[in-house]
Amino acid sequence: MQPPKCSCGRYPDIFGHHKLCCRHGAVNNNPTQARYAAHNIIRDSIIQCCQLANVKARVDRIPASDSTSQRRRYGDLIAFFSVGHARSGTSRSANTLWDSIVGDVSLVHPRHGDTDDHNLWGVWNESALHSRIAAKVLRYSDYNNTSHAFLPMVTTTYNDMSNDLMRFIWFLAEQQAFHAMSGEMLGEAPLDVARLFARRMRARVACAIAVGTARRLVGSTAHAPSSITSGLPIHPSGPFRDRSIDEPLIPW
Secondary structure (H helix, E strand, C coil): CCCCCCCCCCCCCCCCHHHHHCCCCCCCCCHHHHHHHHHHHHHHHHHHHHHHCCCCEEECCCECCCCCCCCCCECCEEEEEEEEEECCCCCCCCCCEEEEEEEEEEEECCECCCCCCHHHCCCECCCHHHHHHHHHHHHCHHHHHCCEEEEEEEEECCCCECHHHHHHHHHHHHHHHHHHCCCCCCCCCHHHHHHHHHHHHHHHHHHHHHHHHHHHHHCCCCCCCCCCCCCCCCCCCCCCCCCCCCCCCCCC
């Protein structure tokens, strides 16, 4: 028995490679929504990591350019910092300051699944992750001419994360460790505390990737968004007392 056609007109393979690669989404009545749901689950988990580090972050749509002559491009989230940071490099924006990071999230399947040659479906695509990173850096380069810095937050269905996202998670873990060292973890080794928080944040994002991948495979659009759009959480007893958010579990 042949499976139902994908929205793109092709028949998906039994291993799910096409469903994970096709930009039309999984086979259902509203195909693209499964991709959006998977994307938003990962985005929300990264914002939750920011909140754990007491870094104000939210879903936002800030255009990369003020130009009206081209289609406006928007990142997925923005994280704010109280201290400006200087850009490095030799570009025209080098040594200018940024005080916020705009991130754009993507979930990539590192195997072929949407080529015209069906014999390639399932073959490892060595360039999938790096190609998506390069495309995002090029697409959102205008952010680097503003007070924002752009960060490609690319993940794969095999739970790989781009180097930029890993460094961002480590930065957040250091921020959380800094606050925790003056309270509940006073006297612990700073590096050990930062490593602990980094592992927990990576686990949180990894759970979101796994759930997002499953959503794409089954075509599920259900997503219960967290209460994260308001920025920093407010905890009367301190930012690290709320264990409902400070656990590396499925993020809802």
